[in-house]
Amino acid sequence: MNAHESIAELRRGLLDKRYSAVELTEHCLAEIDTSASLNCFITVARDEAVAAAKAADAAIARGEAGPLTGVPLAHKDVFCTEGVRTTCGSRMLANFIAPYDATVVSKLAAAGAVCLGKTNMDEFAMGSSNETSWFGPARNPWDPERAPGGSSGGSAAAVSAGLVPCATGTDTGGSIRQPAAFCGVTGLKPTYGRVSRYGMVAFASSLDQGGAFARDADDVATLLKIMEGHDPRDSTSTDTGPTAFRGPEPMTIGLPAEYWDNLDAAMGARLEAATRELEAAGHALTTLSLPHTRAAVSAYYVIASAEASANLSRYDGVRFGYRAEASEDIDELYRRSRAEGFGAEVKRRILTGTYALSIGYYDAYYLQAQRVRRLIRQDFLDAFNRVDVIAAPVTPSVAFELGAVTDPVDMYRQDAFTIPASLSGLPAMSMPCGMLDRLPVGLQLIAPHFEEGRILNLAAQYQRRTDWHRRHPDISIDAGSRAEREGADAV
Amino acid sequence: MDRETLARLARLSQLELTPEEVGPALADLNRIVALIDEMRAIDTGDAAPLAHPLDTDQPLRDDIVTESVDRETYQEIAPATRDGFYLVPKVVE
Numbered sequence: 127m128n129a130h131e132s133i134a135e136l137r138r139g140l141l142d143k144r145y146s147a148v149e150l151t152e153h154c155l156a157e158i159d160t161s162a163s164l165n166c167f168i169t170v171a172r173d174e175a176v177a178a179a180k181a182a183d184a185a186i187a188r189g190e191a192g193p194l195t196g197v198p199l200a201h202k203d204v205f206c207t208e209g210v211r212t213t214c215g216s217r218m219l220a221n222f223i224a225p226y227d228a229t230v231v232s233k234l235a236a237a238g239a240v241c242l243g244k245t246n247m248d249e250f251a252m253g254s255s256n257e258t259s260w261f262g263p264a265r266n267p268w269d270p271e272r273a274p275g276g277s278s279g280g281s282a283a284a285v286s287a288g289l290v291p292c293a294t295g296t297d298t299g300g301s302i303r304q305p306a307a308f309c310g311v312t313g314l315k316p317t318y319g320r321v322s323r324y325g326m327v328a329f330a331s332s333l334d335q336g337g338a339f340a341r342d343a344d345d346v347a348t349l350l351k352i353m354e355g356h357d358p359r360d361s362t363s364t365d366t367g368p369t370a371f372r373g374p375e376p377m378t379i380g381l382p383a384e385y386w387d388n389l390d391a392a393m394g395a396r397l398e399a400a401t402r403e404l405e406a407a408g409h410a411l412t413t414l415s416l417p418h419t420r421a422a423v424s425a426y427y428v429i430a431s432a433e434a435s436a437n438l439s440r441y442d443g444v445r446f447g448y449r450a451e452a453s454e455d456i457d458e459l460y461r462r463s464r465a466e467g468f469g470a471e472v473k474r475r476i477l478t479g480t481y482a483l484s485i486g487y488y489d490a491y492y493l494q495a496q497r498v499r500r501l502i503r504q505d506f507l508d509a510f511n512r513v514d515v516i517a518a519p520v521t522p523s524v525a526f527e528l529g530a531v532t533d534p535v536d537m538y539r540q541d542a543f544t545i546p547a548s549l550s551g552l553p554a555m556s557m558p559c560g561m562l563d564r565l566p567v568g569l570q571l572i573a574p575h576f577e578e579g580r581i582l583n584l585a586a587q588y589q590r591r592t593d594w595h596r597r598h599p600d601i602s603i604d605a606g607s608r609a610e611r612e613g614a615d616a617v
Numbered sequence: 618m619d620r621e622t623l624a625r626l627a628r629l630s631q632l633e634l635t636p637e638e639v640g641p642a643l644a645d646l647n648r649i650v651a652l653i654d655e656m657r658a659i660d661t662g663d664a665a666p667l668a669h670p671l672d673t674d675q676p677l678r679d680d681i682v683t684e685s686v687d688r689e690t691y692q693e694i695a696p697a698t699r700d701g702f703y704l705v706p707k708v709v710e
């Protein structure tokens with residue numbers, strides 16, 4: 127029994143009574159303790175987890191197991207959990223205990239999952255390295271000196287390290303796909319509106335989408351089936367019926383030149399090997415162009431920052447969250463609570479958004495960005511007249527070292543390959559497809575709206591032919607002895 | 618972006634920057650403005666602004682009561698309350 131096994135394998139172990147849900151939960155909690163230096167969790171919900179595991183064992187004994195009964199999982203700390211604090215990686219919410227569960231949380235609990243705790247993340251999901259977290263960054267289990275990616279870095283790292291078999295995440299501009307690629311796990315951002323945003327702390331409401339990390343595409347599909355569906359509490363969630371987990375056979379896979387040209391040679395070679403494997407599985411490859419790709423990062427930072435500046439106006443030090451002490455008047459209370467409660471990156475985004483929305487700039491920035499957004503989406507719609515799915519890199523490089531990217535704009539450009547699908551509301555995923563310098567490489571698959579079944583199906587086919595998704599870091603050795611061992615290997 | 622613009626944006630955003638924060642913030646924001654200026658050069662022709670990625674209408678629910686306000690629960694997480702009110706510094710004399 128270990129959390130490197132798939133959901134399907136763990137479920138079999140539980141139903142065959144090879145181990146109990148309490149034993150599995152306690153095993154995972156012990157792994158979380160042993161790996162505390164990875165800083166994957168902001169809050170470990172030990173007592174709640176053991177109580178839920180006991181209930182799962184009782185359900186199994188009664189023959190009433192649901193699809194996830196007894197399976198441990200972790201929630202990104204952006205999802206509200208009644209009774210367990212939800213910090214969003216911020217000092218602003220460091221003591222916030224939500225009075226209700228997010229829809230994603232209640233759906234997964236109803237399916238029987240055992241929540242072990244809340245995972246580390248960039249503050250308010252703004253970041254690509256986990257370094258903006260008020261609680262310090264989570265670390266990449268493949269090399270603790272490197273970033274796990276962000277913003278859902280704690281979730282990706284926890285699955286990669288085998289602390290949990292699966293975890294939730296959210297993706298606004300790449301916050302599921304990029305950490306999935308950096309940590310070597312499978313991660314899906316569903317179509318905008320596929321999963322309810324109710325109880326998910328808002329960053330950019332026209333982009334935010336909940337999704338999942340797991341060992342492989344089949345497990346992600348299992349989670350999506352439970353998480354998806356219209357929610358009367360989120361009027362932007364759609365009612366399009368359940369995901370069909372299949373696609374046309376064979377598929378035509380488009381390779382956009384704007385993503386593949388100028389890639390680092392070694393990175394490009396790993397990714398091309400993955401597309402050739404898909405070709406060997408019977409699918410056709412074709413190149414295509416998405417001409418407005420280069421404007422995506424620029425337009426995204428207008429739209430996401432504008433929406434963030436509006437969404438984060440709710441933090442006022444009055445109704446919930448951090449409050450600065452001893453303010454003289456109400457404006458000082460607002461200003462100082464926000465100045466002390468928010469970190470530097472969050473302030474930059476609020477100021478950028480306020481700039482883009484202010485009088486004299488609104489047309490030139492906000493409306494122009496929305497026009498560019500339409501062109502970027504139209505590029506994809508045109509492409510999907512010719513191809514069934516699109517394959518692309520997730521990141522320009524493998525996981526970088528913590529502290530290596532200090533300029534905010536350099537950090538923003540890390541998401542150049544994930545942002546276009548976000549602006550277009552398209553489902554997109556990352557699957558492990560190779561190693562470079564002992565670090566994982568991820569391939570991105572993008573599908574038309576509501577066709578996440580196509581890319582999950584394609585990824586499952588790839589994963590039946592390869593074993594990249596089954597590789598995991600050896601976290602029993604620390605960085606020092608790892609370097610020593612590598613030195614010994616070289617001799 | 619100059620210091621004056623930054624001060625105005627901070628005021629509009631109800632944020633306070635310390636004197637030490639102003640310099641680095643200004644440098645960062647000017648680089649970000651250069652980034653967001655890139656997309657201004659795109660010829661968008663007659664493309665209409667896209668606010669919602671699915672370009673669909675939002676469904677309306679039936680106008681029936683579904684939630685009730687539980688003041689005590691909601692105020693448990695407030696920094697300061699008394700007798701069901703939120704406490705703030707004096708607003709009117």
